[in-house]
Amino acid sequence: QVQLQESGPGLVKSSETLSLTCTVSGYSISSGYYWGWIRQPPGKGLEWIGRIYHSGSTFYNPSLKSRVTISLDTSKNQFSLRLTSVTAADTAVYYCARAGSSTSSPPDYWGQGTLVTVSS
């Protein structure tokens, strides 16, 4: 059974960089699939952030592309999210997910999510 777990600071100061890590168990991320990040502001809907293929190719939401980096650490079976120059609008629950076996496949396994609050 594939399991994902997000980790990282729950509080980030405005203008700084948000960094989260997703640890995957039950599947080797270097074997295949896309691995991605989705966020959900409190009381609001889901927003696609981006994903990385097991080969290392990255694909980002155009609205966030200038501030987002997703990377893999296959030695630790982890992938990470960096979001720079954060503002209060970036306050959200951040989910990591196994984001599909092909270009058009949707995320199937999700982590439990972690709340990140941006403070001024």
Add this chain to the structure above:
Amino acid sequence: QSALTQPPSASGSPGQSVTISCTGTSSDVGVYNYVSWYQQHPGKAPKLMIYEVSKRPSGVPDRFSGSKSGNTASLTVSGLQAEDEADYYCSSYAGNNNYVFGTGTKVTVL
């Protein structure tokens, strides 16, 4: 890419059916048969209920069904049960390795 449009709420009595719409554009829902639906209970992660418009992952009851016509996809929950009360989100592949989600619908079992 703009969010797909869903009604804010829907409701039905136990045993009845409820249908949720998801309206996109000719750049996402209208051109790709890659619409998915997620169920989200309060404080929980979304759960994949439907993919590729009408396919169900293993373990999802056949009370859940999906369809699409033009730029609008739909999720129907038949034989409503108390446990079906949740938020539901549609999602569509939008090209260039990107996805777009719907605005979400809160389903209430009366």
